[in-house]
Every structure is written in C-alpha cells, then in structure tokens.
Amino acid sequence: MVRCCLKEAKRMDLAVVILVEVLYAIAWLVLVSAGLAVVFGMMKVINLAHGEFMVLGGYATITAVGLGVNIFVAMLIVAPLVVGLFGLIVERLVFRHLYGRMIDTMLASWGLSLMMIGAFKMIFGNTTTGVSGPIPGFTVGNYQINGYNFFIIVVALLLLVAMLAVLRGTRAGLVARGAMQRPDMASAMGHSPDRIYMLTFAIGSALSGLAGAVLAPLIGLVPTAGAGFIAKAFITVIAGGPSLVAGLASASGVFGLVNQFFSFLVSPVVGEVALLVAAVALLRLLPRGITTRFFRGRL
Amino acid sequence: MVGAAHKDFALIVILGVVLILGLPLMVDTHVLTLLIAYGMLALSLGLIWGFGGVLCFGQAAFFGLGAYTFAVAGINFNESTLPLILAVLVPAGFALVLGALMFYGRLGDVYLAVITLVVSLILFRWINSTAGPDYTIGAARLGGFNGIPGFPILNVPGRPDLMIWGETLYFVAAVSLLIVFLLVTWLLRSSFGRIAVGIRENEERVSLLGFDIRARKTVLFAIGAAIAGLAGAFYATWAEVVTPTLFSLQQSAEIIIWCIVGGLGTRFGPILGAGVLAYLKFALGQQNMIDNMFVLGLVLVLFVLFLPRGLAPELARGWHWITGARRKPTRRNHAPRAEVSNG
Numbered sequence: 001m002v003r004c005c006l007k008e009a010k011r012m013d014l015a016v017v018i019l020v021e022v023l024y025a026i027a028w029l030v031l032v033s034a035g036l037a038v039v040f041g042m043m044k045v046i047n048l049a050h051g052e053f054m055v056l057g058g059y060a061t062i063t064a065v066g067l068g069v070n071i072f073v074a075m076l077i078v079a080p081l082v083v084g085l086f087g088l089i090v091e092r093l094v095f096r097h098l099y100g101r102m103i104d105t106m107l108a109s110w111g112l113s114l115m116m117i118g119a120f121k122m123i124f125g126n127t128t129t130g131v132s133g134p135i136p137g138f139t140v141g142n143y144q145i146n147g148y149n150f151f152i153i154v155v156a157l158l159l160l161v162a163m164l165a166v167l168r169g170t171r172a173g174l175v176a177r178g179a180m181q182r183p184d185m186a187s188a189m190g191h192s193p194d195r196i197y198m199l200t201f202a203i204g205s206a207l208s209g210l211a212g213a214v215l216a217p218l219i220g221l222v223p224t225a226g227a228g229f230i231a232k233a234f235i236t237v238i239a240g241g242p243s244l245v246a247g248l249a250s251a252s253g254v255f256g257l258v259n260q261f262f263s264f265l266v267s268p269v270v271g272e273v274a275l276l277v278a279a280v281a282l283l284r285l286l287p288r289g290i291t292t293r294f295f296r297g298r299l
Numbered sequence: 300m301v302g303a304a305h306k307d308f309a310l311i312v313i314l315g316v317v318l319i320l321g322l323p324l325m326v327d328t329h330v331l332t333l334l335i336a337y338g339m340l341a342l343s344l345g346l347i348w349g350f351g352g353v354l355c356f357g358q359a360a361f362f363g364l365g366a367y368t369f370a371v372a373g374i375n376f377n378e379s380t381l382p383l384i385l386a387v388l389v390p391a392g393f394a395l396v397l398g399a400l401m402f403y404g405r406l407g408d409v410y411l412a413v414i415t416l417v418v419s420l421i422l423f424r425w426i427n428s429t430a431g432p433d434y435t436i437g438a439a440r441l442g443g444f445n446g447i448p449g450f451p452i453l454n455v456p457g458r459p460d461l462m463i464w465g466e467t468l469y470f471v472a473a474v475s476l477l478i479v480f481l482l483v484t485w486l487l488r489s490s491f492g493r494i495a496v497g498i499r500e501n502e503e504r505v506s507l508l509g510f511d512i513r514a515r516k517t518v519l520f521a522i523g524a525a526i527a528g529l530a531g532a533f534y535a536t537w538a539e540v541v542t543p544t545l546f547s548l549q550q551s552a553e554i555i556i557w558c559i560v561g562g563l564g565t566r567f568g569p570i571l572g573a574g575v576l577a578y579l580k581f582a583l584g585q586q587n588m589i590d591n592m593f594v595l596g597l598v599l600v601l602f603v604l605f606l607p608r609g610l611a612p613e614l615a616r617g618w619h620w621i622t623g624a625r626r627k628p629t630r631r632n633h634a635p636r637a638e639v640s641n642g
Contacts, residue, residue: 094604107559
C-alpha cells in the first residue's frame with residue numbers, strides 16, 4: 001500500500017517537472033520571438049540581426065551588473081533601453097531606406113548581424129561570459145527544478161498580456177495597427193508612417209534586448225550566440241502567421257510541446273531536430289501560418 | 300542567333316584560358332584553387348537566384364552535402380571518380396525532393412527562404428551530433444564536430460595511385476569551372492533558361508502561357524544544387540578534411556554576399572564576388588586588428604544600400620564607357636524582390 005502511494009507520488013513529481021519544462025520551453029520561444037514578431041508582423045521587415053540584438057541585450061546586462069547595478073534592474077530596464085536605442089539608430093541609418101524591399105532588408109540585416117558579431121568579438125573577446133541566475137533552485141520530490149525557469153515563464157506571460165493590452169487598449173496601438181494595414185490612410189489622417197515605423201522598430205528591438213537579458217543567466221554568452229536564437233525565432237514568427245499575439249502564443253505552444261516531447265522521449269538533439277521538422281511540415285500544411293486558419297482576425 | 304552564340308562561347312573560352320594561365324602569376328595556386336571552388340559555389344546560387352528568382356538561404360547545405368558525399372564515398376570506394384559523380388548526384392537528388400516539396404506547395408519567397416534555412420540548420424545540427432562510433436556510412440565514420448579527415452583526394456580516373464593535387468588540382472578545378480560556366484551559358488541560351496528568366500520576371504504570366512512552373516523551378520533548383528555539390532567536392536579534395544561548418548549559416552550567408560557584391564543576373568558577377576571577397580577574407584585573416592566578419596557585414600550593408608546591382612554591371616558599364624560602345628540593353632534593371640505577402 002505504502003509502496004504504491006510512493007510510486008504514485010513519484011509519478012506526480014515527474015508530471016510536475018515535465019509540465020514546468022514544457023511551459024518553460026514555450027515561454028522561451030515566446031521571449032525569443034517577441035521582438036521579431038513585432039518587427040516582422042507589423043512592418044514585414046525580416047530582421048536577421050534579431051539574434052545579435054538579443055546578444056547585445058545580454059552583454060548590456062552583464063556589463064551593467066559588472067558596474068554594480070541590481071541584476072533585475074539591469075535585465076528589465078537597462079538592456080531594453082540600450083538595445084531599443086541601438087535599434088532606433090540602425091533604423092534611421094539603414095532600414096528606413098529599404099522599406100518595401102523585403103529581400104534587400106533581409107540582406108542588409110544579415111550584414112548588420114555579421115558586423116555585430118565582429119564587433120562583439122573585438123570588444124568582449126571570443127570567450128564565454130555570463131552572470132549567475134539570481135533565483136535559487138528547489139526540489140520537487142527527487143527532482144531539482146531551476147527556480148529561474150519560473151521567472152522566465154512569468155516574464156513571457158506578462159509580455160504577452162502587455163502586448164495584447166497595448167495593441168488593443170491604447171490609442172498608440174490602434175494607430176500602429178492602422179499604419180501597418182494602410183500606411184497611406186494613416187498618413188492622410190495626419191500620422192507620419194515614418195515615425196510609426198521608427199518607433200515600432202525601436203520597440204521590437206527593445207523586446208529583443210529584454211529577451212536576451214532575461215536569458216543571459218541561462219546561457220554562456222558568446223559573440224556568435226545569436227545564431228542559436230534567430231532560426232527558432234524566425235520559424236515561430238512565420239508559423240504563427242499574421243495575428244501578432246495569438247500567432248506568437250500558438251506557434252510557441254506547438255513548437256515548445258514538440259521540442260520537449262522528443263527531448264524527453266529520445267534526446268535534446270532529437271528534440272531540436274523535431275522542432276525544425278515540425279516547422280517545415282507546418283509551413284507546408286499552413287503556408288501562411290497557424291492564425292490564417294485558427295484565431296482568425298484576433299490580435 | 301547561332302553565330303552570336305558561337306562568338307560568345309569563343310570569347311568565354313579565350314577569356315577563361317587567359318585567366319587560368321594568368322592568375323597564377325599573381326596569386327598562389329593553392330589559394331586560387333579555393334577561390335575557384337567558392338566561385339563555382341557562387342555561380343550555383345547566381346544561377347538559381349539571379350536567373351531563376353529562387354532565393355535559397357541554404358545553398359551551403361548542398362555544398363556541404365557534396366563535400367561529405369565525396370569524403371564518405373571516397374573512403375568506401377578508395378578512389379575518387381565515382382565519389383565525384385556521387386557528389387554531384389546526391390545534392391541534386393536531395394534538391395529535387397526538397398524543391399518538389401516547396402514548389403509544389405506553392406510557397407512564397409519568404410517561406411522558401413525560411414525552409415531552406417531550416418533544412419541547412421537541421422543538417423548542421425545532425426552532422427554535429429554524429430560524434431559517436433555508431434554513426435557510420437559503410438567504412439566512413441561521420442565524426443561529428445571534428446568532421447572526416449583522411450579520405451582519398453582526387454585522382455586520375457581509373458588510377459587511384461595518381462593523385463591530383465597542388466598545381467595540377469588548380470588546373471583541373473579551373474577547367475571544370477570553365478566547363479560549368481559554358482554549360483550554364485548554354486542552359487541560359489536554351490528555351491529552358493529563357494523560360495526560367497521569364498518565371499523570374501513574371502511567374503503568373505508564364506504559367507498562363509501554359510508552362511509548368513513548379514517542375515521547371517524544381518529542376519533549376521536541382522541543377523544549382525548539382526553545381527554546388529561539385530564545388531563541395533573540389534573543396535573537400537583541396538582541404539583534405541570536411542567539417543560541419545560547411546553547412547553553417549555563415550557559409551550560406553557568404554554565398555549570398557558574394558552574389559550581391561558581384562552582381563545578380565550575371566554569370567560572371569557571382570564568381571567575381573566570390574573571388575574578391577574570399578581573397579579579402581583570406582588577407583584579413585592574416586591580421587588581428589579588425590575582425591573579418593565585421594568587414595564582410597559592412598561590405599554587405601554598403602552594397603545593399605548603395606550598389607544593389609553589384610560590381611559586374613558597373614564594371615560592364617565602365618568598359619562600355621571606355622570603349623565607347625553602345626550599351627546593350629541590360630536584361631535586368633533591379634534586384635529581385637519578394638512580394639510582400641499579407642496573409
């Protein structure tokens with residue numbers, strides 16, 4: 001009798017751990033893709049330097065922490081500000097000349113990403129830097145859970161809610177959505193599309209910076225770390241389709257589940273490959289993204 | 300038309316031979332061989348992107364596949380003639396399947412880019428994870444991150460003891476590039492090539508004229524992959540080792556940069572871009588002041604902003620200006636652009 005209950009309890013523990021891991025994988029994808037989703041979803045600009053924007057956020061955090069700033073302030077305020085400003089400058093210098101030329105934008109941003117990798121190597125050196133996670137882990141039964149994972153899940157959730165609230169509830173969100181759908185109309189109503197694009201790009205960059213900062217304690221930061229983010233962010237956003245928040249949440253959900261399922265079943269590498277295969281299959285079945293079939297017309 | 304074609308071919312052969320004999324006087328043949336492999340790789344993307352309008356973000360996948368096929372088959376057969384043929388056929392077959400999947404699904408430009416990118420990433424991840432002794436193909440161990448060293452290099456067909464290397468390899472590779480170049484020229488002059496250009500210009504119109512776009516794009520994609528595979532084989536025999544970095548995103552990025560810098564919609568442009576940039580990278584690798592990725596990125600950004608048509612058209616214009624010849628109407632006035640799909 002006792003033994004049976006023990007077994008039962010163990011199974012419960014495992015279920016909790018798996019649940020947390022799956023939620024964490026989904027939250028990870030949401031965070032990594034949010035910045036790209038704003039920039040691509042609203043402006044149709046494919047920013048291939050997105051991964052490097054994230055790495056910049058990570059470096060900003062580490063530098064700020066090194067200067068004695070509280071780690072949460074560094075992650076949640078300093079990094080988004082730094083990367084947002086950087087995005088603003090880059091948008092003014094490069095991207096604003098290329099709107100409407102999708103492939104050219106993509107190539108220019110790729111060039112930017114290579115430049116940033118080179119700059120990171122020159123400034124921070126070709127080594128791994130990192131900060132330690134500020135939240136201690138705890139145990140569930142026989143399993144150890146990283147407390148920081150909960151923080152990631154909460155941040156991702158708050159991010160989704162905040163995006164929805166801004167887009168749906170505020171005048172700025174309304175104007176932004178209008179300008180993305182019909183720039184000519186928005187401009188006829190007295191809003192400058194140029195300024196809206198600029199601000200959208202800056203906000204998207206800030207979100208990338210936030211993601212990079214929050215994830216920095218989990219990964220060893222190397223100058224080339226961005227490449228690990230960009231592909232997944234890219235496919236999550238594209239698979240999500242035209243609805244910004246619903247697409248982000250649903251695509252992250254599907255890919256996070258697939259990834260964790262195969263990670264547990266076989267190995268993490270197979271989980272990664274399964275995610276990518278799922279992406280290819282999904283795009284083949286729903287070439288315009290999940291939200292063209294489900295959650296249509298939502299945000 | 301036929302006369303013009305003969306003149307064109309003769310001109311290419313003469314120019315090619317002059318370059319093949321002249322370049323070793325300026326640059327070391329060891330470096331030149333690498334530049335030729337890269338040039339061939341650039342030509343493969345230049346063909347499908349510049350003339351077919353198919354932007355493949357994973358051309359490095361075919362390059363790597365060709366190199367790995369050459370290495371694996373070389374170890375198994377202990378000679379290199381059959382592996383060389385396989386290094387062309389395997390990527391082409393792979394591209395045929397992948398292309399059919401994409402083009403028959405009628406995916407848009409951007410989605411095409413994503414899928415090719417993802418596929419090359421899958422290959423990269425997979426090859427990287429094959430370090431254990433279980434991963435073997437025949438007698439060859441895939442070796443994971445370390446790659447495969449010590450496979451037989453190129454030899455004279457039927458004579459595994461007569462290796463081709465050093466200066467000889469340079470001439471073999473250079474002549475191969477010339478032959479591939481001539482074949483591409485011929486292909487573009489054929490009706491297949493002209494319809495491919497038509498598809499690039501206006502897909503809908505060509506399909507309404509009754510041509511099967513999907514099949515043609517798939518075949519063109521496979522031809523590009525075959526050329527990339529051959530380039531991979533030459534790279535493998537030059538480097539004498541193949542590693543997973545051949546599949547990496549950076550490799551794919553470089554190919555695209557070569558094409559942009561050299562000039563899209565030209566045959567010579569991508570080769571020129573590859574030669575100039577790869578040599579620049581080689582030269583920059585000799586110093587530690589500036590990271591060469593920084594320079595490559597800067598070059599790409601500046602070209603997209605200020606010279607989106609690349610070097611070759613500008614050089615041609617300069618040449619015509621010097622000789623005073625009347626400018627021929629260019630085939631292409633702007634870089635290929637994707638339709639923005641709003642879903």
